[in-house]
Amino acid sequence: MTEEGKFVTPGDTLGFSEEFMPGDWAYEEEGNIYAAVSGTVETDMEDRKINVVPKVSTPPEVKDNDIVIGSIWDVKGQLAIVNILKIKGVDRGLPGGVRGAVHISKAREGYVSDLSREFSGGDIILARVVEAHREPVELTTAAPELGVIKANCSRCGGAMNPDKNGVKCKECKRTESRNVSTEYGKGEV
Amino acid sequence: MKKEGVKLFVDGKRLDGRELDELRPIKMEVGVLKRADGSAYLEWGENKILAACYGPREVHPRHMEEADKAIVRVRYNMAPFSVPDRKRPGPDRRSQEISKVTKEALESVVLTHLYPKTVVDVFIEVLQANAGTRCAGITAASLAMADAGIPMRDLISSCAAGKIDGKVAVDMMGAEDNFGEADLPLAIAPQKKEVTLLQMDGNFTRKEFEEAFNMAMKGCLDVYEIQKQALLKKYEV
Numbered sequence: 001m002t003e004e005g006k007f008v009t010p011g012d013t014l015g016f017s018e019e020f021m022p023g024d025w026a027y028e029e030e031g032n033i034y035a036a037v038s039g040t041v042e043t044d045m046e047d048r049k050i051n052v053v054p055k056v057s058t059p060p061e062v063k064d065n066d067i068v069i070g071s072i073w074d075v076k077g078q079l080a081i082v083n084i085l086k087i088k089g090v091d092r093g094l095p096g097g098v099r100g101a102v103h104i105s106k107a108r109e110g111y112v113s114d115l116s117r118e119f120s121g122g123d124i125i126l127a128r129v130v131e132a133h134r135e136p137v138e139l140t141t142a143a144p145e146l147g148v149i150k151a152n153c154s155r156c157g158g159a160m161n162p163d164k165n166g167v168k169c170k171e172c173k174r175t176e177s178r179n180v181s182t183e184y185g186k187g188e189v
Numbered sequence: 190m191k192k193e194g195v196k197l198f199v200d201g202k203r204l205d206g207r208e209l210d211e212l213r214p215i216k217m218e219v220g221v222l223k224r225a226d227g228s229a230y231l232e233w234g235e236n237k238i239l240a241a242c243y244g245p246r247e248v249h250p251r252h253m254e255e256a257d258k259a260i261v262r263v264r265y266n267m268a269p270f271s272v273p274d275r276k277r278p279g280p281d282r283r284s285q286e287i288s289k290v291t292k293e294a295l296e297s298v299v300l301t302h303l304y305p306k307t308v309v310d311v312f313i314e315v316l317q318a319n320a321g322t323r324c325a326g327i328t329a330a331s332l333a334m335a336d337a338g339i340p341m342r343d344l345i346s347s348c349a350a351g352k353i354d355g356k357v358a359v360d361m362m363g364a365e366d367n368f369g370e371a372d373l374p375l376a377i378a379p380q381k382k383e384v385t386l387l388q389m390d391g392n393f394t395r396k397e398f399e400e401a402f403n404m405a406m407k408g409c410l411d412v413y414e415i416q417k418q419a420l421l422k423k424y425e426v
Binding site: 007009010011012013025027029034036037038039040054055056057058059092093095096097 | 226227244245246247248298300304306307335336337338339340341342343344378379380416417420421424425426
């Protein structure tokens with residue numbers, strides 16, 4: 001078994017399958033456990049796992065309570081489907097194609113009778129992850145800072161400004177109903 | 190390939206004073222680029238190579254994506270100023286071949302099943318060339334991927350051996366490559382000594398081939414130690 005805290009590179013042997021399970025950033029092959037990334041060794045005696053604590057930046061993964069940025073893919077009766085684009089505060093992009101969903105009960109703090117009055121296809125939203133291990137990832141926008149941060153007019157495609165109860169088109173003055181975030185238009189992602 | 194009238198040995202030593210089984214000096218550094226997810230810079234003799242890695246990320250064009258695993262894309266490119274005569278920029282037959290074999294050499298160690306429908310992009314830029322750039326490129330690319338935290342079964346180390354004036358030698362430099370008789374680039378996954386790239390240019394006898402293979406293997410293992418040191422230097426606390 002490799003000593004605790006030792007720096008390992010991909011392919012270094014960490015232990016044997018009889019003793020441990022491969023934990024984070026480790027893999028098992030032919031009865032041995034090896035490191036998959038560069039980092040330090042950490043043994044979890046309670047779960048009998050060997051983990052590698054990465055020292056390099058690793059591909060990001062969506063976790064519970066992360067604030068994420070996504071675009072609305074489709075709004076169905078009870079569910080708004082979201083394409084999760086990145087995690088707020090993490091520079092590195094997600095490994096592509098992470099789907100999320102905002103349920104009608106988690107779209108706003110109060111009661112929502114019509115989800116299409118909260119989001120529209122193509123909106124960029126800020127959301128918090130409730131349950132990352134589901135497929136699609138469960139999201140909520142029930143907080144003032146969460147919700148739509150960028151929307152385009154459904155008639156002329158122009159940029160929209162926040163207005164009371166929603167957004168108003170700069171070009172054609174059309175108003176639409178949205179769950180607008182307090183972060184709308186600040187461009188801080 | 191043999192050209193007469195060129196002396197490749199002076200007083201029993203090679204033109205740059207090396208022994209037959211001696212590598213050129215190698216210098217590696219990881220994490221040299223800010224915008225890439227992972228990067229590495231390598232100096233191997235007079236070769237200077239920059240490698241960058243992005244991903245895993247969404248595949249474009251979409252038809253290239255695989256439903257159950259990640260794909261690895263490699264672009265090997267030589268700068269116009271990397272060789273004595275200007276190299277015409279852009280992909281050519283040689284660089285396309287090297288891109289392909291490098292991709293295959295690297296892909297075999299990536300744990301591709303962890304990131305389905307994604308791509309890992311690797312870019313290898315040869316800034317200065319003096320024989321052995323495909324081996325140096327693979328070595329640098331593997332470091333860039335390790336720096337990007339791509340889960341891998343192993344690093345990839347690469348080194349070539351060849352035949353000059355009838356003698357088998359490791360890691361040929363420019364003049365030896367041009368006037369030598371054969372070249373044998375090798376890339377391995379060092380932990381299990383799995384061969385992931387083996388090419389041959391010119392002719393070896395069976396005995397010479399084995400000698401060259403073993404020499405290149407030893408060279409790869411030396412390169413592996415330097416790769417580990419480079420990662421250690423950057424990331425050990």
